[in-house]
Amino acid sequence: xxxxxxxxxxxxxxxxxxxxxxxxxxxxxxxxxxxxxxxxxxxxxxxxxxxxxxxxxxxxxxxxxxxxxxxxxxxxxxxxxxxxxxxxxxxxxxxxxxxxxxxxxxxxxxxxxxxxxxxxxxxxxxxxxxxxxxxxxxxxxxxxxxxxxxxxxxxxxxxxxxxxxxxxxxxxxxxxxxxxxxxxxxxxxxxxxxxxxxxxxxxxxxxxxxxxxxxxxxxxxxxxxxxxxxxxxxxxxxxxxxxxxxxxxxxxxxxxxxxxxxxxxxxxxxxxxxxxxxxxxxxxxxxxxxxxxxxxxxxxxxxxxxxxxxxxxxxxxxxxxxxxxxxxxxxxxxxxxxxxxxxx
Amino acid sequence: xxxxxxxxxxxxxxxxxxxxxxxxxxxxxxxxxxxxxxxxxxxxxxxxxxxxxxxxxxxxxxxxxxxxxxxxxxxxxxxxxxxxxxxxxxxxxxxxxxxxxxxxxxxxxxxxxxxxxxxxxxxxxxxxxxxxxxxxxxxxxxxxxxxxxxxxxxxxxxxxxxxxxxxxxxxxxxxxxxxxxxxxxxxxxxxxxxxxxxxxxxxxxxxxxxxxxxxxxxxxxxxxxxxxxxxxxxxxxxxxxxxxxxxxxxxxxxxxxxxxxxxxxxxxxxxxxxxxxxxxxxxxxxxxxxxxxxxxxxxxxxxxxxxxxxxxxxxxxxxxxxxxxxxxxxxxxxxxxxxxxxxxxxxxxxxxxxxxxxxxxxxxxxxxxxxxxxxxxxxxxxxxxxxxxxxxxxxxxxxxxxxxxxxxxxxxxxxxxxxxxxxxxxxxxxxxxxxxxxxxxxxxxxxxxxxxxxxxxxxxxxxxxxxxxxxxxxxxxxxxxxxxxxxxxxxxxxxxxxxxxxxxxxxxxxxxxxxxxxxxxxxxxxxxxxxxxxxxxxxxxxxxxxxxxxxxxxxxxxxxxxxxxxxxxxxxxxxxxxxxxxxxxxxxxx
Numbered sequence: 001x002x003x004x005x006x007x008x009x010x011x012x013x014x015x016x017x018x019x020x021x022x023x024x025x026x027x028x029x030x031x032x033x034x035x036x037x038x039x040x041x042x043x044x045x046x047x048x049x050x051x052x053x054x055x056x057x058x059x060x061x062x063x064x065x066x067x068x069x070x071x072x073x074x075x076x077x078x079x080x081x082x083x084x085x086x087x088x089x090x091x092x093x094x095x096x097x098x099x100x101x102x103x104x105x106x107x108x109x110x111x112x113x114x115x116x117x118x119x120x121x122x123x124x125x126x127x128x129x130x131x132x133x134x135x136x137x138x139x140x141x142x143x144x145x146x147x148x149x150x151x152x153x154x155x156x157x158x159x160x161x162x163x164x165x166x167x168x169x170x171x172x173x174x175x176x177x178x179x180x181x182x183x184x185x186x187x188x189x190x191x192x193x194x195x196x197x198x199x200x201x202x203x204x205x206x207x208x209x210x211x212x213x214x215x216x217x218x219x220x221x222x223x224x225x226x227x228x229x230x231x232x233x234x235x236x237x238x239x240x241x242x243x244x245x246x247x248x249x250x251x252x253x254x255x256x257x258x259x260x261x262x263x264x265x266x267x268x269x270x271x272x273x274x275x276x277x278x279x280x281x282x283x284x285x286x287x288x289x290x291x292x293x294x295x296x297x298x299x300x301x302x303x304x305x306x307x308x309x310x311x312x313x314x315x316x317x318x319x320x321x322x323x324x325x326x327x328x329x330x331x332x333x334x335x336x337x338x339x340x341x342x343x344x
Numbered sequence: 345x346x347x348x349x350x351x352x353x354x355x356x357x358x359x360x361x362x363x364x365x366x367x368x369x370x371x372x373x374x375x376x377x378x379x380x381x382x383x384x385x386x387x388x389x390x391x392x393x394x395x396x397x398x399x400x401x402x403x404x405x406x407x408x409x410x411x412x413x414x415x416x417x418x419x420x421x422x423x424x425x426x427x428x429x430x431x432x433x434x435x436x437x438x439x440x441x442x443x444x445x446x447x448x449x450x451x452x453x454x455x456x457x458x459x460x461x462x463x464x465x466x467x468x469x470x471x472x473x474x475x476x477x478x479x480x481x482x483x484x485x486x487x488x489x490x491x492x493x494x495x496x497x498x499x500x501x502x503x504x505x506x507x508x509x510x511x512x513x514x515x516x517x518x519x520x521x522x523x524x525x526x527x528x529x530x531x532x533x534x535x536x537x538x539x540x541x542x543x544x545x546x547x548x549x550x551x552x553x554x555x556x557x558x559x560x561x562x563x564x565x566x567x568x569x570x571x572x573x574x575x576x577x578x579x580x581x582x583x584x585x586x587x588x589x590x591x592x593x594x595x596x597x598x599x600x601x602x603x604x605x606x607x608x609x610x611x612x613x614x615x616x617x618x619x620x621x622x623x624x625x626x627x628x629x630x631x632x633x634x635x636x637x638x639x640x641x642x643x644x645x646x647x648x649x650x651x652x653x654x655x656x657x658x659x660x661x662x663x664x665x666x667x668x669x670x671x672x673x674x675x676x677x678x679x680x681x682x683x684x685x686x687x688x689x690x691x692x693x694x695x696x697x698x699x700x701x702x703x704x705x706x707x708x709x710x711x712x713x714x715x716x717x718x719x720x721x722x723x724x725x726x727x728x729x730x731x732x733x734x735x736x737x738x739x740x741x742x743x744x745x746x747x748x749x750x751x752x753x754x755x756x757x758x759x760x761x762x763x764x765x766x767x768x769x770x771x772x773x774x775x776x777x778x779x780x781x782x783x784x785x786x787x788x789x790x791x792x793x794x795x796x797x798x799x800x801x802x803x804x805x806x807x808x809x810x811x812x813x814x815x816x817x818x819x820x821x822x823x824x825x826x827x828x829x830x831x832x833x834x835x836x837x838x839x840x841x842x843x844x845x846x847x848x849x850x851x852x853x854x855x856x857x858x859x860x861x862x863x864x865x866x867x868x869x870x871x872x873x874x875x876x877x878x879x880x881x882x883x884x885x886x887x888x889x890x891x892x893x894x895x896x897x898x899x900x901x902x903x904x905x906x907x908x909x910x911x912x913x914x915x916x917x918x919x920x921x922x923x924x925x926x927x928x929x930x931x932x933x934x
Contacts, residue, residue, distance in 0.1 A: 031804035032812040037514050038423050039431025040661070041828060042807045044838060045852035047515045054512045080509035087510065104423045106512050107570035116591040172622050180630045192627045193618045198594045199413055292618040294592020302421065302619070307804045 001335070005328060012324040019320045020094075023313060024065045031307035033057065033103045038306060053081055055103060068100065068313065069093050094317070100310035104303055110314040113299070118281070120195060121288070121295035125280035127211060128218040133273065135223050140230025141262065147235060155227075163224030171217040171290040178213060193292035214291045218284055229272065233265040240264075267337055274330030278322035282315070412932045413612045414913070417624050417633035421592065421617040426574040427551020428506050428513040439551050440924040441613060442597055444581040446480060446499075446549035449921035453658075453833045455545050456925075459486060459494070459552070459581075463545075466875070475540030475875035476523075478548070480533040489585040489600045490578075492556050496527035501555035510567035518547040540873035542880060546834030546921075554579045583608045583928045592617060608928040628652055628908055634932070636908035641709050641777060644906070653909040654712075659920035660723070660832025661903040662716045663778075665770075666824045667692050669896065672860035677845055678819050685766055686822045690748035691794075692895035695768075695823070696734040697741040698792045699785055705901045708780050712906070716899035718888050722920075725877070726835040726884040731892050733899075742792045752793050759793035771799035771821035773806045778825060781900065796823075811851035818846070819858050827903040833921055835884060840868050857896065864890050 034051045037043050043051070052058045056067060056077065072089030079087045092098035099110035139159065143152045162170075175192050182189035190213055191197065196206035237243060238261055246256045283297030292298075296315065303311040335341045422435040427443055430436065439445060447455045447463055457463050461481045464470020470479050486494035505511055506519045523538040535548070553568075557579050561571045573579070577586045583605070584597035594616040599608060616633070618624045625643045627633045629650045639647065644654050667686045676682035685691045701715040716722070717731040724730065745751075750759040750766050759766040770785065772778040779800060786796040799821060806826075808814030816824045830837050838844065839854030842865045846853035867887050874880040891897055905923065909916055914931040918924075 031802060032808035032814065033804070035804045035807040035809070035812075035814070037431040038420075038435075039514075040433055041431070042854065043431070044515060044517055045809075045844065045850075045854050046520065047517070048809060048852045050516065051512060051514075054509075101570070105575065106424060106429055107574060113591075120592070172626070175623065175626050180626055183630050189630075192630050192632055193623050194616060195593055198415075198590070198596065198614050198616065202590075290620045290623050292593075292616070292620070292623060294590070294617075298592060298619060305802065305804065306423075 001332070005332070008328050008331075015324065016317070016320060020069070020313070020317060021065065023316050023320075024068065024309075025061070027307075027309045027312060028061050028064070030304070030309075030312075033307040033309065035307075038104065050081060054079055067091055067093065068310075070095055071098060099314040099317075102303070102308055102311045104306050104308045104311070110310045113303075113311050114296070114314055114318065117283075117294060117296050117299045120293065121281065121283040121297065123207065124211060124214055124288070124293055124295055125218075125283060128215045128222075128284075129273075129276070129280060131215060131219045132222045132226055135219065136226030136230055137262075139223065139227040141234055141257065143227065143231045144234035144238065145257065159224035159227055162220045163222075165221060167217055167221050167284075167286050168290060170220055171214070171287055174213050174217055175290070195292075195294055210291075210293075214284075214287050214293055217291075218287055226269075226272070230265065230269060233268055234261060237261045237265040263337065267334065270330060270333050270337065274326050274333070275323075278319055278326045281322050282319050411612070412610045413614065414610045414634045414930070414932055415614045415616055415632065416635040417618050417627055417637075418615050419617075419619055419621065419624055419638050421619075422589075422595065422615075424574045425577045425586070425589075425595075426553070426568075426571070428502070428511075428515075428553070429574060431514045436550065437923050438595075438597075438615065440582060440922050441584045441927055442577065442580040442582040442586055442600075443551045444494075445551060445922065447545070448925040449833065449919045450925060451917045451919050453660075453920050455833075459483060459549075471875060475542065475873060476537045478535045478537075478544055480535070482531045482533070483604070484531060485604045486581070487602050487604060488554050488556070489580045489602050491602050492554070492579075493530075494552070494554075494581055495530040496533045497530070498552055498555050499533045499549070500525055500527050501559065502549075502551075502553045505553055505558065505562070505568060508562075508567065510569075512567075512569050518544065540875060542872055542875050543831050543834040543836040546831040546836070552581060554581075584613060587612075606928055609931040610927075613927075628910060631910065633908075634910040634913050636910075637905060639906040639908050641712065641906070644710055644712065647908050651911050653911075655907040655909060655916075655918060656712050656904040657907060657918045657920050657923065658722050658902060658904045659923075660829035661827045662719065662721055662829070663825065663827040663900045663903045664716070664719070665695075665898040665900060666826075666857055667896065667898070668819050668822050668824070669857050669859040669894075670819065671858070672842065672845070673862055677858040677860060681819060683764060684822055685750075685768055685794075688748060689894065690744050691750070691766070691768075692898075693734070694741040694744045694748075694792065695789065695794070696895050696898050697736065697744070698738045698794075699788055699898070699900075700736045701733070701900055702736065704781055704784055708777060708784070709901055713902045713904055716902050717892070719891050719897050719899070720830070720835050720884060720888065721899060721902060723830070723833060723835050726881060727888060728881060728885065731888055734895075738788075738792050745792065750793070757790070757793060758795045765795055766793060767795040767797065768822040769797045769799055769820070770823040770825070771801065771806065771815060772825040773803045774800055781825070809852050810846040816856050817851070817853075819856065824856065825900065835880075836872055837868070841865055859896060861890065861894070 034043050034048050034055070034057070056064060059067070067089070071091040071093030073092055075089050076085040077087050077089050078085045091100055102108050102110060102113050105113060139155055143155055146152050178190040179192035191210050195210050196202045200206050243256060243261050246260045281296060282300065283295040285297035285301055287293065288295045288297040289301060300312065300315050418434050420432065420434045422430070422438070423432050424430050425435060425438070427436065427439055440448060444459055446459045448458045450456050455463055459482055461483050462468055464478050464480055466473070482496060488494050503519055503522065503525045506513050506516055518541065521537050521539070521541055522535055524536045526534045528534060557573050558568050558571055561573070562568050568574070575589060580586060580600065583600055583603045585600040587596040587598045589595040594614050597613045599611055618627055621640045621643060624636050625646055628636050628647060639654065648654060668684065670676050670678050670681055670684055670687050676687065705711065705713055705715050715733055717733040718727040720726040745759060749761045752759045754760065770782060772782060782798045782800070786798055789796050799815070801815060806814065806816055808817065810817040815821050841855065842860035844853045844855035845858055845860060846856070864887065867883055871880050871883040871887070874883060905920065907918060912932045912934065914933045915929050917926045917929070
């Protein structure tokens, strides 16, 4: 197993290299980071020329990628625009752990920009994922055990209604009902925006309170996909011979369902969760924007809209690495769940 | 331990770790305690400035009931707080809260002395006769929030930092026009421009850098690009001082105890970042915000129904259509686009007369604004006598086109001339109101036989330079729409000069109209050096007339800033240039 993991990690190196190259080429064509500098007017030409030079954006694409990858501290750059490269470069490159500095928050390291937001996203997304998985397991197993019953049909109908609703609609509707109307009616109400009330502070209670609506919105639209998947795999497993054997042995129903059936039905579910987990790092762009949740989704959106290549590349590479790692973890989990699988 | 128990344990640990990460991983950039020299008697006991907050994540101490805390909702988060490292409106308008300009602008957009004892003028000897030298006399009671005296050395330092080639400031304008800057004493700053420079009131000293904080950083690193002060400006010169900035959430400012003028009535200000328009509206409705801005026109009735006051503040911006005239003294600037219909004055006039701009302003913009006839509509002094708008008259527009030879021969509803259709492209950015307008304009121009192809871009693509294939800069769009302002309240613009036309050697050029008119070129150069307002006014009278006669630009609507004022806010006055200039007088009532 150790050898297998080592091999997979080695294989990931060229893969990540190719991903970074493709992403960099795409980002180069995304827009001009100095077009407006966040202002309401186009940047003055003299400033555009100066900033393009100072930020190294006037260099050919291959050179910008090279500097991003291995840094530019081995060469000199022209900061004053006199045509002579007089100032030593300061970047160490991604391979040496330097993702550069943000073009928007000029001077702030990309890692700091990301680290400020990553935990906020993780808490929101992990809570949502846990609720989605637990809820979907309950609904999926229940529906499978009572196939075509009134409850099964009702749950199916509601889960599909949730699935077909756009998240911005669910988010805004829940915000208006539980944040605005409840307050107007004198009922206990939930906060509309933010991660906590700044006047109170970042306490666990405040964060939990502010999480309710975003988690509800994310979960509501995601229950259906997971629960339908669990329902169908459970139905398939429940008709297997070994389940019939377990039943005929007189095992309690609970043990048949949860030990024999669900464990085997969960195997494909691990694949889905394994694919979903790294994407949690990217946050929920729409939900974070609507609820003003200071997470990665909003960070990505804010910096993409201003073509902040270093930050966007940092986020995308982090997700790429996470995908590779979680794929590996998924494969290892397979072997753990199913002794028939061996990676030798 | 069974596998199930193990799984539960892992899950629980994961959740706990997440909470811990959320609480500890993203510390607010929090100010150290500000040493104050203010007498204790002036310091209210409950003032939060004295409460040391050592743990970034620790909630502020329990609030006394009488403490006044205002929450302003910003739809965009600051990129940086260093005044010279950003062009972002949401950052620059905070300067009157915590930083300082040499002079502010009141609710009539008139300059009022702030750091200077009086505004330099010809009468008081502050402006030299030839218009090249500005002499500023500073007040003698200025101090930074940490008690350090604020002197002319800070102005010289600010100038040097802006001009230093290692500092990636957003703009060096107008400091790159300065020949020399001197500080003969602690209270005097003498600025000498290489040429007479009229727009100095609208462009100089939009913020100040504290030399005693940033000089050591500059001496160590050779630049101030990574200075902590840029995102944690713990030392300021406004009525408030920076307290903390929680990324993505809010920034907090508390009363500056060393402020040299009357103390503000509100104790703390939170700028909370709510990026979604609809969420901003909901937050205002729920009473979670006292002030909102950049309100979408479509949200105005909802907010007014909730008892929220809407203020329209004119800030010099006018939304308009820029035509790619593609003309250099009669010849096409871009020969490959010589057959563009909008090169013809008749077509531009017909377009001006066939768009019902008044209806757009009243229907789409709810009558909150009007239609500008002049490019300098928001500066009445430079629009004297005021221009009259082209009337909405589709019949007359069709007549003009007929006379110019544009007729519909094949009956497809689109006019032709010399075998080509009267087809134009019309591009703008993704702002919702612009897309609504595009649809209306397309329909109205179609009615007089002009085929309009709509194009929409993200702003960083739309405004990209010619070297980045920016569609506007490359002359690819016949009708370009955006909102723009001069160096308001100064009328100067840089991008109408012939020399600003983009070329392969100068792809950054700002004259995206590809329009070169020798007379206009001379007039723009003249006005920039006319320090006598009356003379300058005459020059603008002629510029205005050329703009009107040649239909160089077509005003769509005056583009004011829309502010939403919650019911608690009292005594609010807003300026178009420095909106929060009277923040010390604002109050909160229950």
